[in-house]
Amino acid sequence: MKKVLILGASGSIATLVTRNLLDDTRVQLTLLVRHPDRLATDIRNDSRVTVVVADVVKDAAQLTAAMQGQDLVYANLYGANLKQQAQAVVTAMTAAQLDRIIWISANGIYNEIPGKYGQWNAQMLGSTLTAYAAGAKVIETSRLQYTIVRPAWFSDKPVVSYELTQKGQAFKGTEVSRESVAAYLTSLILDDSQAIHQSVGISEPNTDGAKPSFY
Numbered sequence: 001m002k003k004v005l006i007l008g009a010s011g012s013i014a015t016l017v018t019r020n021l022l023d024d025t026r027v028q029l030t031l032l033v034r035h036p037d038r039l040a041t042d043i044r045n046d047s048r049v050t051v052v053v054a055d056v057v058k059d060a061a062q063l064t065a066a067m068q069g070q071d072l073v074y075a076n077l078y079g080a081n082l083k084q085q086a087q088a089v090v091t092a093m094t095a096a097q098l099d100r101i102i103w104i105s106a107n108g109i110y111n112e113i114p115g116k117y118g119q120w121n122a123q124m125l126g127s128t129l130t131a132y133a134a135g136a137k138v139i140e141t142s143r144l145q146y147t148i149v150r151p152a153w154f155s156d157k158p159v160v161s162y163e164l165t166q167k168g169q170a171f172k173g174t175e176v177s178r179e180s181v182a183a184y185l186t187s188l189i190l191d192d193s194q195a196i197h198q199s200v201g202i203s204e205p206n207t208d209g210a211k212p213s214f215y
Helices: 012-022 060-067 082-095 115-125 127-140 178-190
Strands: 002-007 027-033 049-053 072-075 100-104 145-151 153-155 163-166 175-177 198-203
Touching: 002 012, 002 178, 012 027, 012 178, 027 060, 060 082, 072 082, 072 178, 082 100, 082 127, 100 127, 100 178, 115 127, 127 145, 145 178, 153 178, 175 178, 175 198, 178 198
Parallel strands: 002 027, 002 072, 027 049, 072 100, 100 145, 145 198, 153 175
Antiparallel strands: 163 198
């Protein structure tokens, strides 16, 4: 049985990943959330799901306890205090002797987006982009075996189509479907030997432009 701890598990991408993982009977999930009522009923009631109600920053003991016996952490966190959240996660993983983490960030944290879209993205995200960058830096400078994933803007297209870029390369595209990001994350979790110590951009091919098509 592969044991996976998902932080921020009630988010839209995390929900899709959870459903994908539950399709594999070899996976057991622990979902850490602040608001369990936001989890779908079928997910909460699944026999292979354990729900932990905690705040990543405020509930250090519960976070560390939730990490005991896990194989990896998938963190889908958000907020102005992402740096503090990342520090709390690194501390808890160190205490639990857990190494592997998949950390969701955002496109633009390295000023890696060229042209008008880069300017638009920075303007739209503002201080949120700064928070994502600070959180990612904590993860990158830790001892953890990390993969950072930097998605473009999310669309609701019912398709799985994506391309990847690495840190140091110019980011491609402006948007990506939630289904695509979930599919890539699922593949990383099921085969967690991929992309270790990499920061990966993900977008839909042929979506270059000044901004996403839905803006």
